[in-house]
Amino acid sequence: MQASQPAAKVPDPVSAAAALPKAGIGLRFQHHRAVLDERLPVGFVEVHSENYMGGGTPLACLEAARREYPVSLHGVGLSLGSAEGLDEAHLRRVADLADRIDPLLVSEHISWSVTGGVYLNDLLPLPYTEEALEIFCANVQRLQEALKRPVLVENPSTYLQFAHSTIPEWEFVAEIPKRTGCGLLLDVNNIYVSAGNHGFDALHYLRAIPRDAVREIHLAGHTAKQIGDRTLRIDDHGSAVCDEVWTLYAAAIRLLGPVPTLIEWDSRIPPLADIVAEAVKADAVAAANRERTDAAAA
Amino acid sequence: MLPLHELQRTIARGILADEAAALADVIREDGLPFDKRLQVYRNNTFISLTEALKATYPVVSALVGEKFFGAAAKAHIAAQPPRAPRLVEFGGGFSDFLGAFEPARSLPYLPDVARLEWAINEAYHAPDDSGLTPQSLSSVAQDQFPSVSFKLRSSGRLFHARYRIDRLWRAHQPGGSLEGLDINGDCHLLVYRPSGDVELMTLDAAGFALLWEIGRGATLEAAYAAAAAIDPAFDLTSALGTHLTRGVFSQFSLPDR
Numbered sequence: 169m170q171a172s173q174p175a176a177k178v179p180d181p182v183s184a185a186a187a188l189p190k191a192g193i194g195l196r197f198q199h200h201r202a203v204l205d206e207r208l209p210v211g212f213v214e215v216h217s218e219n220y221m222g223g224g225t226p227l228a229c230l231e232a233a234r235r236e237y238p239v240s241l242h243g244v245g246l247s248l249g250s251a252e253g254l255d256e257a258h259l260r261r262v263a264d265l266a267d268r269i270d271p272l273l274v275s276e277h278i279s280w281s282v283t284g285g286v287y288l289n290d291l292l293p294l295p296y297t298e299e300a301l302e303i304f305c306a307n308v309q310r311l312q313e314a315l316k317r318p319v320l321v322e323n324p325s326t327y328l329q330f331a332h333s334t335i336p337e338w339e340f341v342a343e344i345p346k347r348t349g350c351g352l353l354l355d356v357n358n359i360y361v362s363a364g365n366h367g368f369d370a371l372h373y374l375r376a377i378p379r380d381a382v383r384e385i386h387l388a389g390h391t392a393k394q395i396g397d398r399t400l401r402i403d404d405h406g407s408a409v410c411d412e413v414w415t416l417y418a419a420a421i422r423l424l425g426p427v428p429t430l431i432e433w434d435s436r437i438p439p440l441a442d443i444v445a446e447a448v449k450a451d452a453v454a455a456a457n458r459e460r461t462d463a464a465a466a
Numbered sequence: 467m468l469p470l471h472e473l474q475r476t477i478a479r480g481i482l483a484d485e486a487a488a489l490a491d492v493i494r495e496d497g498l499p500f501d502k503r504l505q506v507y508r509n510n511t512f513i514s515l516t517e518a519l520k521a522t523y524p525v526v527s528a529l530v531g532e533k534f535f536g537a538a539a540k541a542h543i544a545a546q547p548p549r550a551p552r553l554v555e556f557g558g559g560f561s562d563f564l565g566a567f568e569p570a571r572s573l574p575y576l577p578d579v580a581r582l583e584w585a586i587n588e589a590y591h592a593p594d595d596s597g598l599t600p601q602s603l604s605s606v607a608q609d610q611f612p613s614v615s616f617k618l619r620s621s622g623r624l625f626h627a628r629y630r631i632d633r634l635w636r637a638h639q640p641g642g643s644l645e646g647l648d649i650n651g652d653c654h655l656l657v658y659r660p661s662g663d664v665e666l667m668t669l670d671a672a673g674f675a676l677l678w679e680i681g682r683g684a685t686l687e688a689a690y691a692a693a694a695a696i697d698p699a700f701d702l703t704s705a706l707g708t709h710l711t712r713g714v715f716s717q718f719s720l721p722d723r
Contacts, residue, residue, distance in 0.1 A: 218552045222591030223620075225662050245551025251471035258551050283474035287548040288481060289518070289556075290510040292474075300470050328503035329494045332467040366496070398498045400506065 191429040191450035192240065193443045200229040202440045204236065210447050212272055214240035214430050220269075221261045230269065238272035240384070240430070241265060245287070248307045248321065249280030249294045259314045266315055273384055273428070275320035275353045276311065278304065278341060295330035296340040301347075308348045320383050322353035325361040325390070325403035337362065338376035345381035352377065354427070355386035356417045357409065361401040370416055379424045387417060387450060388432040406435035409446060414453055421457040429454065468492060481508050482544050515543045518553045522587045523560060525638045526580050529573065538567055554591045558584055575634070575649060578627040582635055585623035585657040589664045592621035597660060597713020606720070612687035616680050616715040621659035624678055628652055632666055660713040667712070672697035673705055677714070685721075 190211030195203055203213065213233055220230045233239060243262060246254060266274055279291035294300045311319055323341050335343075345352055354377060363370040389407030392399050409417075409431070421427070431446040468476065473492065480486035486501050493500035516539040520527050527535040542563045548556040561580035564570050570577075597619060606614060625631075630649040637644050654674035656667040669677065672693040679689035686706075693700040709715060 219554075221552055222554065223594030224590055224592065224659060226591075227594070228662070247551070251469070251474055255551065261552075280474060282551065283471070283478045285549050286478055286482075287551050287556075288478060288507075288511050289514050289548060289553065290481075290507055292477060292507060295470070295473060297467075297470075303470055327506040328500070329496070330473075331492055331494050395498060395502050400498070402506065 189426060189428045191431065191447040191454070192237075193440075193447050194242075194430060194432040194434070195230075195233060196434065196437055197226070198437050199440045199443075200226075200233075204229075204232055207236065208440075208444055210237065210444060211428060212238040212240055212430070214242050214273075214432075217241045217243045217262055217265055217274075218245040220265060234269055239269050240273040240275065241269060241271045243274070243276040244291070245281070246276050246307075246311065247280045247282035247287075248276050248311065249278065249292075249300065249304050250282045250307070251280075251303055252283065252285075254307050254310055255282070259311065262311075263314045266317075273320055273353075274315060274317065275322060275384065277322045277324060278344070279324045291324055293324060293326040293328060293330070294340075296333040296335040296337055298334070301335070301340060301343060305344060305347045308344065308350050312348065312350065318350050320351040320353040322355050322386065323358050323362075325355070325358040325365075325401075327365055327400055327402070329366055336368075336376075338373040342376055342378055342381075345378060350381075351383035352381045353384045353386060354382045354420065354424075355388070356420055357386065357388045357390055357413050358403060360413050360416055361390050361403045364399075364401045371419060374416070374420055374423055377424075382424050382427055385417070385420060385424075385427045385429040386432055387413060387429060387446070388434075404435050405432045408442075409449075414449075417450070418453050418457045421454050422459070426454055426458050477504075477507075480504050481511050482547055484508075512540055512543055515548065515553075515556065516540065519543075519557050519560060522554075522557045523580055523583045525583055525635055526560075526564070526576060528638055529576065529579065529634075530570070534569070538564065538570065541567070554587065557587075560584070575627070575629040575631065578629055578631045579634060581627070582625055582631050582655070582657070585625050586664050586666075589621040589623055589657050589659045592619075592659060595620050595716045598710055598715045598718060599713070600707065600710045603710070603718065606718075610720055612685060613721050614686045614718050615683060616686075617717040617719075618677070618681050619658050619660075619714060619716045621657075621664070622677075622681070622714065623657040624674065624681060625655040625657055626652065626674060632668055635666070656714065658714060667714075670697070672700040676700070676702075676705060677709075680715075 192210050192212035192214055195213040195215050215230060220227050245258060277291050281288050281290060281292060321344055359370050359373050387409045388405040389409055390401050390403045393402050429450045431443055433443050476488050480489050486504055490500055493503055516536060519539045542560055546559045561577045561584060564580050565577040630651050630653045632653045632655055633647060634649050636642050637647050654669040654671055656669060656677055675696050676689045676693040679692045690702050
């Protein structure tokens with residue numbers, strides 16, 4: 169079909185099928201074997217980097233997966249928002265893994281987990297202040313120096329806001345790639361969760377994000393928890409993506425054009441086929457909305 | 467306004483030690499008491515770390531039951547939170563913690579079970595290496611053997627307890643049974659990962675002494691002396707044959723001439 173087109177016609181890179189990357193899935197231990205049994209209709213797989221820093225079966229499985237699919241390394245342990253800076257030994261482990269796997273993407277979170285050397289194993293919220301922004305950006309720059317490549321950072325889901333925050337979250341997020349040259353991993357579910365928890369407009373957030381910085385999108389399920397007379401949305405990655413988040417994803421694709429999209433599922437993990445079905449659905453939603461409309465940005 | 471490092475320390479205390487009063491003016495309530503908001507993060511931290519401990523200590527968990535394990539895990543997490551960003555490194559102090567945990571007093575073997583499960587966890591995540599085979603030593607002359615020293619595999623962990631923890635552990639594996647289980651007696655083990663799976667090699671006291679000395683860098687002659695001191699009939703040739711066939715060592719060396 170391409171051959172029959174006049175030579176002078178340059179295909180629109182946005183609408184060309186080749187420019188529409190297939191969605192990926194988060195690969196967890198339960199599915200190490202299943203993911204290698206058959207060729208899945210996914211564009212890439214993503215793993216939590218910290219689970220593959222020893223030897224043995226986990227690393228062997230990741231290397232086997234790498235022979236079949238592009239791999240994205242998604243870190244959960246660097247704590248880029250820590251005021252005390254980064255753990256150099258851990259930075260080296262991340263760099264060593266990236267050297268070994270040659271990943272499609274390397275990403276981390278806009279959050280913190282470490283203070284006084286204690287690791288809290290959660291993605292804790294930052295105050296949105298100039299001080300925190302400077303610390304975060306300095307840590308991103310240190311990470312990019314160590315990896316010798318740009319990384320992506322992911323917008324958080326949060327359950328509280330700090331009284332002394334002076335910058336709206338979307339402006340804080342938008343500022344990081346401007347200062348560091350990094351990319352953004354836009355978690356559409358996280359925008360939806362935080363918008364509900366703090367009463368801001370998710371579409372307004374999306375429009376504030378510099379579109380050229382977005383290199384990956386995350387989608388996942390969450391739960392609504394009743395606490396007193398308030399409902400908090402909890403980002404537990406334990407269910408299918410909800411309709412409202414699919415709608416927001418469609419809006420994101422209309423704004424940003426096609427972006428590699430990943431389905432995360434980390435608790436109450438279902439059979440692999442259910443996660444793959446979500447990735448296939450993401451492809452369909454992206455295909456239906458891929459014409460980037462500047463009207464959406466207006 | 468709290469500087470970021472101070473804010474982070476205060477939040478960590480609020481999560482781990484329930485000391486949240488200092489955060490009353492720092493967290494916006496917005497219709498929900500600040501401590502209820504912090505509680506979401508407390509839950510995330512304690513639940514995920516308890517899950518991590520349960521994954522590392524499945525037999526301890528089976529022995530004491532879900533509720534007891536949850537309470538022990540919570541106390542341990544608060545007392546010794548992780549100090550490394552890899553969850554597989556979390557929980558090395560759980561055995562000692564259980565040894566001092568009053569409610570666990572009636573299960574005197576419990577800390578040893580935890581110690582074995584930690585050794586298995588370490589072996590599972592140890593860096594990759596490969597094992598020497600009987601052919602690896604073909605260049606070594608007979609008269610050089612006494613001065614050979616070996617390096618245990620990076621996954622190798624020597625384990626000794628005053629109970630038959632190996633039997634207890636095996637009884638909790640798929641196909642195992644608690645029927646007629648007798649845990650009286652000492653247990654000597656080598657825990658290691660020859661390839662994909664971690665294995666438990668049961669040793670006698672002399673065989674354990676041999677590997678213990680080898681692990682400390684002793685020559686074969688010195689290690690054999692330690693084994694023979696326990697069992698004068700100790701069969702070095704047979705033990706060495708087993709260890710080379712089963713890939714217990716990663717390297718050997720001879721003294722410089």
